[in-house]
Amino acid sequence: xxxxxxGKSITGFSILGLVDPPGRxxxxxxxxxxxxxxxxxxxxxxxxxxxxxAMIFQDPSMTLNPVLRIDTQMIETVLAxxxxxxxxxxxxxxxxxxxxxxxxxxxxxxxxxxxxxxxxRQRVAIAIALLNQPRLIIADEPTxxxxxxxxxxxxxxxxxxxxxTGTALIWITxxxxxxxxxxxxxxxxxxxxxxxTGTTAEIIERPLHxxxxxxxxxxxxxxxxxxxxxPIRGMTPSLIHLxxxxxxxxxxxxxxxACDEAPPSTVLPGGRTLRCWxxxx
Amino acid sequence: MAVFIINRLMQAAGAILVMSVLVFVAxxxxxxxxxxxxxxxxxxxxxxxxxxxxGLDRPLWTQYASFLAHAASGDFGRSFLTGxxxxxxxxxxxxxxxxxxxxxxxxxxxxxxxxxxxxxLRPKAVSSKxxxxxxxxxxxLPNFWIGLMLILLFAVYLGVxxxxxxxxxxxxxxxxxxVLTLDGxxxxxxxxLTLGLAKAALIIRVTRAATREILPxxxxxxxxxxxxxxxxxxxxxxxxxxxxxxVTVTGLEFGQAVAFxxxxxxxxxxxxxxxxxxxxxxxxxxxxxxxxxxxxxxxLVVLNLLIDIAYMALDPSARETVxx
Numbered sequence: 094x095x096x097x098x099x100g101k102s103i104t105g106f107s108i109l110g111l112v113d114p115p116g117r118x119x120x121x122x123x124x125x126x127x128x129x130x131x132x133x134x135x136x137x138x139x140x141x142x143x144x145x146x147a148m149i150f151q152d153p154s155m156t157l158n159p160v161l162r163i164d165t166q167m168i169e170t171v172l173a174x175x176x177x178x179x180x181x182x183x184x185x186x187x188x189x190x191x192x193x194x195x196x197x198x199x200x201x202x203x204x205x206x207x208x209x210x211x212x213x214r215q216r217v218a219i220a221i222a223l224l225n226q227p228r229l230i231i232a233d234e235p236t237x238x239x240x241x242x243x244x245x246x247x248x249x250x251x252x253x254x255x256x257x258t259g260t261a262l263i264w265i266t267x268x269x270x271x272x273x274x275x276x277x278x279x280x281x282x283x284x285x286x287x288x289x290t291g292t293t294a295e296i297i298e299r300p301l302h303x304x305x306x307x308x309x310x311x312x313x314x315x316x317x318x319x320x321x322x323x324p325i326r327g328m329t330p331s332l333i334h335l336x337x338x339x340x341x342x343x344x345x346x347x348x349x350x351a352c353d354e355a356p357p358s359t360v361l362p363g364g365r366t367l368r369c370w371x372x373x374x
Numbered sequence: 375m376a377v378f379i380i381n382r383l384m385q386a387a388g389a390i391l392v393m394s395v396l397v398f399v400a401x402x403x404x405x406x407x408x409x410x411x412x413x414x415x416x417x418x419x420x421x422x423x424x425x426x427x428x429g430l431d432r433p434l435w436t437q438y439a440s441f442l443a444h445a446a447s448g449d450f451g452r453s454f455l456t457g458x459x460x461x462x463x464x465x466x467x468x469x470x471x472x473x474x475x476x477x478x479x480x481x482x483x484x485x486x487x488x489x490x491x492x493x494x495l496r497p498k499a500v501s502s503k504x505x506x507x508x509x510x511x512x513x514x515l516p517n518f519w520i521g522l523m524l525i526l527l528f529a530v531y532l533g534v535x536x537x538x539x540x541x542x543x544x545x546x547x548x549x550x551x552x553v554l555t556l557d558g559x560x561x562x563x564x565x566x567l568t569l570g571l572a573k574a575a576l577i578i579r580v581t582r583a584a585t586r587e588i589l590p591x592x593x594x595x596x597x598x599x600x601x602x603x604x605x606x607x608x609x610x611x612x613x614x615x616x617x618x619x620x621v622t623v624t625g626l627e628f629g630q631a632v633a634f635x636x637x638x639x640x641x642x643x644x645x646x647x648x649x650x651x652x653x654x655x656x657x658x659x660x661x662x663x664x665x666x667x668x669x670x671x672x673x674l675v676v677l678n679l680l681i682d683i684a685y686m687a688l689d690p691s692a693r694e695t696v697x698x
Contacts, residue, residue, distance in 0.1 A: 109599055113590075143601030150599075155592035160614045160689060169610070170600040205690040221600065 094272050094308075095282030098329055101265040102151075104282070105231040108263075109148055110138040126228065144174040147222035149232040153214035153239070157206035163190075163217055164202040170224050189220040194250055212243035219251060229261045236271070248275060269312050273297055281305045284340035285332055287358070291365040301365070301372040303345045339370065347371045379679065386675035390668060394445070397667045398438050406430075407454050407658040428454070441664070450665035455657055460665035464647060469549050470540060471639070471646030475631040477553065477566040482573035483624060489574075490581020491612070497586065505578060512575025521568040521641035528564060536561050538643035565642040569635060573627050580623045584616035591615075618688050625681035633670040 095101050106112050108123055108130065123130040125146065130138065142148075150156045157166060167186035168179060175182075183202070190198035193216040206214055215235055222230050232251065236244035252275055255262045266272055272279055273293060280290040281302065289302040300306045307325035327344040330336060336343050338353040345352070351370040358368045408424045425431045429440070444451065450460040489509075493502040529537035541561035544554040552558025588594065589612065597611045598604075636648035643649070647666065654662040686693045 111595060111598055113595075139601050139603070141601070142599055148596075148599045150592055150596055152592060156596045158593040158597065158611050158615070159691065160618075161610070162690075165610075169602060169606065173601045173603065173606075207691040207694065218596070 094266055094269065094279055096267055096308075096329060098332065099282040100285040100332075101267075101282055102233050105148060105233050105263065105265055108229075108231060109142055109146060110135070111142075140174070143170055143221075143227075144225045145227055146229045146231065147225070147227040149215070149218050149222050149230065149235045151234045151237055153211050153218055153235075154206075156218045157214055159206055161205075162202070163204050163206070163209075167202070167217075167221055167224060170221055174225050185224060186220075189223050190217065192223065192254065193217075193220045194246075195220070212239055212247065215239060215243075215247060216250075219247070219254075223254060223258075226258060227260060229263065230255065231263045231265070233265045234267070237266075237268075244271075269297075269308060281308070284330060284335055286340070286368060287366070288341070288368045289366065295363075295365060301361075301367050302341075302369045303347045303371075303373060304341050306373050307344075339368075347373070382675075382679050382682070386672070386679075389675065390671050393671050394442070394664070394668055395438070397664050398441065399434070401658075401660050401663060402434055402437075404658065407660050409658075411454055445665075445668070450668070451661035453654075453659050453662050455654075455659050455662075460661040461669075463662055464650065464666055464669060467645060467647045467650045469551060470644060471632055471635055471648060473551060473553055474562065474565055474569065474639070474644055474646060475628060475635060477562055478569035478631065479573060479624065479628050481566060481570035482577050482627075483620075485570070486574040486577030487581050487620060490578040491585050491608070491616070493578065494582040494585025494589065497582075506582070509575040509578040512571050512578075517568060517572055517637045518641050520571060521565070521638060524564045524568055525641070535563055537564070540645055565638050565644050568641070569631060569638045573631065576627060577620065577624060580619055581616060584619045585612065588612055588615045614688070618685065621684050621688060622681055625677060625684070629674045629677040633674060 103112065103116070107118055108125070110130065110133070112118065118131055121131065125141075130141070133141075157163070164183060164186060167189070168182045171177070171182040171185050172179070187198050187202060190201055195201050195213065195216050201209070201213075201217075206217075209217065215238075219235070230251075235251075236247050239247065248271065251262065254260070264272065264275055276293050278290060279293050279296040280287045281296065281304065282288065283302075283304050289296065289300070289305050291301075296305060297309065300309055304325070307323070310323045311325060313322055325344055330340060330343070338355050339345070339348075340355075342348045342352040349371045354370075356368045356370050358366050360366050406425075408421055408428070408430065412421060412424055422431070429437060432440075441451065448461065452459055453463055456463070489505050493505045496502050525537045528535040539561055540552050541557040541559075542555040543550040543552050543558060545551075552562050594607060594611055597607045602611075632647075634648060634651075635644075635646060636652050638644065639646045639648040640652060647670075651663065651666050653659075654666065
């Protein structure tokens with residue numbers, strides 16, 4: 094979770110190895126099923142993409158290729174990772190459409206993207222992500238571009254499908270309400286770094302990082318009825334001109350002298366991590 | 375679909391009608407064709423007799439009406455110069471032009487599309503900059519100059535290729551083709567290269583622009599996120615999308631080339647329609663010019679219709695627009 098420009102999407106693309114040049118992974122490691130994704134060859138990464146790790150994008154109107162039929166776009170995903178007859182790949186595609194709640198999947202297979210609504214297209218994208226039974230799905234704000242009613246359905250369906258298959262889900266969002274209802278664990282990002290992680294209950298009920306606290310306090314709720322909302326003051330800093338030390342210090346009301354140094358990520362008892370010199374009590 | 379085609383054909387008929395009036399009036403204003411047909415020593419009485427014989431003494435609108443009545447039945451009149459039917463004269467020249475243009479456009483597409491994609495994929499690479507510089511030369515250098523330089527190099531210095539004419543042809547029915555003989559190809563090489571280079575330059579730019587436009591699209595990234603091989607992303611996901619502008623431009627350029635390959639055909643004395651048009655304009659051979667322009671307009675209209683149909687084959691959402 095984090096606001097626009099905090100580095101959520103680029104983190105997702107880094108896991109897939111799809112950072113566009115001139116961007117690149119400079120250092121660090123990405124552990125997945127006991128392997129480091131950073132050192133892998135492009136061919137090894139390609140074999141993982143869409144297979145072990147799948148991604149769902151933000152804007153369903155841009156995700157599907159406008160000139161290719163749904164079946165083409167689904168079958169090629171299966172065939173990219175498995176050598177099976179095309180007819181079998183088609184059946185897998187059809188079943189995946191059915192699984193994500195698309196009515197008359199056989200007809201939808203023959204449709205072009207423009208013939209489907211936004212919600213349907215996102216369902217197709219989810220079905221594509223599910224095709225090869227991935228271990229991890231990265232969903233990059235997949236409901237932001239949809240109607241609120243469709244958002245709820247999609248959220249529910251994705252969660253159910255992942256529970257059924259035991260697939261891990263990284264849900265990238267700026268919407269606190271979405272994470273609160275969906276996630277087991279939350280990682281809060283600010284200015285390109287994860288500043289705090291913990292279980293959903295821990296983060297929502299007892300946020301430690303002043304930024305997380307600010308985020309939660311700025312959401313309207315029944316408890317704050319009649320009071321003015323408390324926004325976080327200031328603006329997100331430009332990632333090119335980050336302040337020295339803690340990136341949040343200029344907007345923080347708990348700044349101390351130590352904040353001129355960048356805080357390291359510390360592991361707290363119980364497995365929470367935190368990047369702050371002066372956390373909330 | 376049928377409604378769409380009928381609609382377009384009716385528009386075309388209107389356009390051709392307007393065009394015929396314009397051409398007819400313009401040629402009337404340009405000059406008196408009898409001046410070219412009779413010896414300068416002829417008396418005024420002889421000239422008048424000639425004008426009467428050709429019906430040129432009648433008011434313009436009656437000339438036009440009579441032309442229109444005949445044209446409707448496929449009779450565009452006879453050449454003042456040779457006495458042959460104008461239509462036949464033009465159709466005789468058509469295969470030579472089509473042959474030249476098809477070879478040239480094929481060359482342009484085969485060279486232009488891959489180079490354009492290459493330049494679009496890595497816009498900053500040295501090779502891409504070289505391609506783009508080459509393409510600027512290709513379409514800013516005048517066609518006749520490129521033609522003359524090629525003649526100078528291959529025909530004069532190296533002496534490996536002929537500089538003019540069609541060479542041996544093989545007749546299939548009434549159709550004479552150069553592409554079926556080696557000698558024909560040797561004659562075809564230079565004019566096709568001249569015409570093709572300029573067209574390739576344009577296709578390179580269109581392809582590059584389209585590639586640069588499509589490449590950052592989410593669906594290209596999604597295709598990669600699905601784990602597709604890079605070659606499939608390129609050949610299917612990218613190519614299918616950039617084909618839309620490429621087909622449009624190629625089609626229009628093809629039409630342009632067939633209708634007005636005048637310069638190239640003149641430089642290489644290629645006996646095609648463009649050369650016929652220039653010769654007929656010079657000799658004020660009114661029926662041939664009028665027939666030519668009307669036929670060419672009809673051809674361009676049909677070609678545009680074909681492009682639109684191809685467009686629908688390529689872009690599924692365009693089909694929908696036509697249906698509704």
